[in-house]
Amino acid sequence: MSADVSDGLQCAIEIIAPQGLKPRLTFHTFNLQPxxxxxxxxxxxxxxxxxxxxxxxxxxxxxxxxxxxxNEFTFDSQxxxxxxxxxxxVTTCGWSAGLTFVSDPNCIPTExxxxxxxxxxxxxxxxxxxxxxxxxxxxxxxxxxxxxGVSVSVASQMxxxxxxxxxxxxxxxxxxVEGECTDDYIQINHxxxxxxxxxxxxx
Numbered sequence: 577m578s579a580d581v582s583d584g585l586q587c588a589i590e591i592i593a594p595q596g597l598k599p600r601l602t603f604h605t606f607n608l609q610p611x612x613x614x615x616x617x618x619x620x621x622x623x624x625x626x627x628x629x630x631x632x633x634x635x636x637x638x639x640x641x642x643x644x645x646x647n648e649f650t651f652d653s654q655x656x657x658x659x660x661x662x663x664x665x666v667t668t669c670g671w672s673a674g675l676t677f678v679s680d681p682n683c684i685p686t687e688x689x690x691x692x693x694x695x696x697x698x699x700x701x702x703x704x705x706x707x708x709x710x711x712x713x714x715x716x717x718x719x720x721x722x723x724x725g726v727s728v729s730v731a732s733q734m735x736x737x738x739x740x741x742x743x744x745x746x747x748x749x750x751x752x753v754e755g756e757c758t759d760d761y762i763q764i765n766h767x768x769x770x771x772x773x774x775x776x777x778x779x
Contacts, residue, residue, distance in 0.1 A: 597678060601673045605671055608624065626659050628656065748762055
């Protein structure tokens, strides 16, 4: 990002790592407006770079030459947003960084998929991997359930019917950020390429 731009630059770069990985930034260049004396402490007033994870929590601001060439930032969450705010027309060199994805040691992929239990001709129970109603589901668990064959079977015996999904126990994910689910959700794929993602706050 070149800082040789007019006053009022604001940009945000969202990074979402693949499943089981975390983003890492390695800086090559960093030269922004220097710190100023604000109320009781120095602050990045004219220009700053800061990072935020899945939620808009407070974050450390970097400016001046706070970040040296070769400094690495490995983020704890799968998703991070880089913010660059500029409120000065003074020219600076800007910053550049390389992006890589590294393994998340807390993310151990699990085997096994969703469970689809048949109750009767018109009712099925769909459960996440290892569901017992009390135990948390494994980190990095991923499963897929194709309902095409089921719906065809039901429709052949009960024509002119529709499929309904009723939640009996649902505790998945966290509130979405700016309307988008993060790295823990159920996705339902409909016909004609339509899809929707569900987390606890949606049901």
